[in-house]
Amino acid sequence: MTLTRRLSEYGLALAAIAALIVLWELLCRFAKIPIWLLPAPSLIVTALGEWLHLLPAHFMATLTAVFGGFLLALAVGIPIAVMVVYSPFLRRVIFPVLVTMQSVPKVALAPLLLIWVGYGLPSNILISAIVAFFPIVINTATGLDSVEPELLDLTRSYDSSALKVFWKVRLPSALPFVLSAMKIAISLSVIGAVVGEFVGSDKGLGYLIVNASSTMNTALVFGVILVLSLLGIMCFYLIAFVEHLVASRYLYRTPVAQE
């Protein structure tokens, strides 16, 4: 796609969003909608301005929980995927457990984690990690399994050690799957972190939303949701950028990860 065409497409989308915001503003002003119900965009901006000095600390707290949970999920999920792929016994043990656990709505575990690990960052990181964990395990295992049987025959014909086959064949084959899963996981990590902050925290954008809503400061609620969306988009594109770098270096097709 040429640059001008891209711009014109983005331009159209931006124009539509702008029109919507103007319509919203006009509606609030002329229909006399109460501010606690639906604040006008201009008031949301004002509220954000008033709280601007506090935002960076809350933003960083949420970001820490997101990346803490995300990295924890990777650190635990990838080794488990490796074990599942290498041990038929563990596959039979772990996979059914995983599938069963997958059907639990994981954010519902947040109050329980509060009891177990306590208030604040640790429980936020943990809930974020639990939510992000499943797509990482499933997709990494799928990726490690994606090696063609003939390729494994070939490595066998060199009498190669299992460790060498893992580093030189299986892991690179799984890399596209892992990166693709990371994109899903980071978005889930954001959800997990915010839920954690809803339930038990005195920091973070999730905490700020709950706090503002309890004082009927709807304008601030909207403002923080906006900031939170920006945080989510930022995290997603960071991972997507990493994926793009790796994919263009290795010229592979990006697979579609399973959620």
Place this chain on the structure above:
Amino acid sequence: MAALISVRDVQKRFTTRSGGSVTALDRTTLDIAEDEFVTIVGPSGCGKTTLLRLIAGIVPASSGEIVLKGSKVLRPSREIGMVFQQPILLSWRTVLDNVLFPIEMLGWPLAKYRDEAMRLIELVGLKGFESARPRELSGGMQQRVAICRALVADPQVLLMDEPFAALDAMTREELGVELLRIWSERRKTVVFITHSIPEAILLADRVLVMTARPGRVVRELKIDLPRPRRIEMEHSAEFGRYSAAVRSSITSSRMLAAAA
């Protein structure tokens, strides 16, 4: 001439999931001489691939023995290079690094084999593509890379499992003739599996016909066409006779199997 590969009374059974037993290869005996080009034709599921995997030492025989260069095959040997139906190149590696893959897996010094890899790449007509990635190559070119990879560690035997079956007819013929050129330059012993009767005859010194259930060799046919072989030979009367002979032994063994 002493045989380079001797398959002695080899049988391979697999246990199926339901607990039954399937004989993939039934008491097979055959000899393959040094530098010989042997092709194996037969229907799907006749144990051709099993035979190759047994010779490669990837799977053990249920009974009987395979001797390679005078010693019993108990494990994979350095004297074997393999080419499969799919090129199965590593997509993240360049052509050169794919060719050097066996050297890396064997733990041999890469620097020593770089020149040989480059020579092989040139031999198969891919000079200039050393740093291309597999995705940038056509199926035929990818399969040429796979052939280089099989040759780089200089094995004495090349085992090829329907290497051209996934290619279009034109590329297939072209690669067949090219393989013969490589074979005459590098003097390898080739065991080549195919579904195509003309391909089997055009390439081979000797054609082995196999049948299914249980898999075994039912006929052996020496091909006395002059070398170098050319695609036009397929239109000769002699070629036609060979082709009729192979076809009739496949049909008659099928009829026997159906009657049994």
